[in-house]
Amino acid sequence: AMTGDLTHDAFLCGKLHLWQPKQGYRAATDAVLLAAACPAKAGQSVLDLGCGVGAASLCLASRVTGLVQTGLELQEDYAALARQNAAENGMALNVVVGDLTAMPAALRVGFDHVIANPPWYPRAGSPSPIAGRDTALRAELPLAEWVAAASKRLEPGGWLTMIFGTDGLPEVLACLGPRLGSAVVLPLAAREGRPALRVILRARKGGRAAFRLLAPLVTHQGAAHDGDRESYTARANAVLREGADLSAEFG
Numbered sequence: 001a002m003t004g005d006l007t008h009d010a011f012l013c014g015k016l017h018l019w020q021p022k023q024g025y026r027a028a029t030d031a032v033l034l035a036a037a038c039p040a041k042a043g044q045s046v047l048d049l050g051c052g053v054g055a056a057s058l059c060l061a062s063r064v065t066g067l068v069q070t071g072l073e074l075q076e077d078y079a080a081l082a083r084q085n086a087a088e089n090g091m092a093l094n095v096v097v098g099d100l101t102a103m104p105a106a107l108r109v110g111f112d113h114v115i116a117n118p119p120w121y122p123r124a125g126s127p128s129p130i131a132g133r134d135t136a137l138r139a140e141l142p143l144a145e146w147v148a149a150a151s152k153r154l155e156p157g158g159w160l161t162m163i164f165g166t167d168g169l170p171e172v173l174a175c176l177g178p179r180l181g182s183a184v185v186l187p188l189a190a191r192e193g194r195p196a197l198r199v200i201l202r203a204r205k206g207g208r209a210a211f212r213l214l215a216p217l218v219t220h221q222g223a224a225h226d227g228d229r230e231s232y233t234a235r236a237n238a239v240l241r242e243g244a245d246l247s248a249e250f251g
Contacts, residue, residue, distance in 0.1 A: 027055030182207025
């Protein structure tokens, strides 16, 4: 069981409530953005690699009904919270404990979608003193491993949707290889004129379309943080608070 305190946090304006550790890896806007960018449709299957407490999967379930959703999570305590969160929100999520580099036999099937929010912190970041957070945030596994695992799990024509730090983009693009194509990258900028520190990538198994780099999604209004107000841009507010999807951006 998870040791230490838990918080019960509202996502998508309270459409979803998730238990997560007060200290340790905590889901935030990345999970919501990832879910918004996944082009899943009712009846399709989705595998969430490194699902944590289930945030991305459950945000996706709140937008698209009738999905068959599976999460793979390395840490048993996070997996237990993901199961609890799914049950309490009345959603179906099959959570499997395991390592994506040694894929559990139960997951050696084809999925319509794979989503992933690989652990990340800036290269200069120091290790967290809190073990769970450190395991989650230290990028021990190269992004190439995440892409390879996703590629093997996807049905032909299936979509990979990932969110990660911009510094990992060269590695990810280099390892898409012949199996994953039609790649589209949406840069995420905190404010107009700021560098994009995060990106969302979508790629399709067997895709043949040219690579596309989209205009950035700017998440906050104004040039600087304005007190306690979130001050999201209208588009970011629609996605992060109202559960809109990002398909218009991807075209």
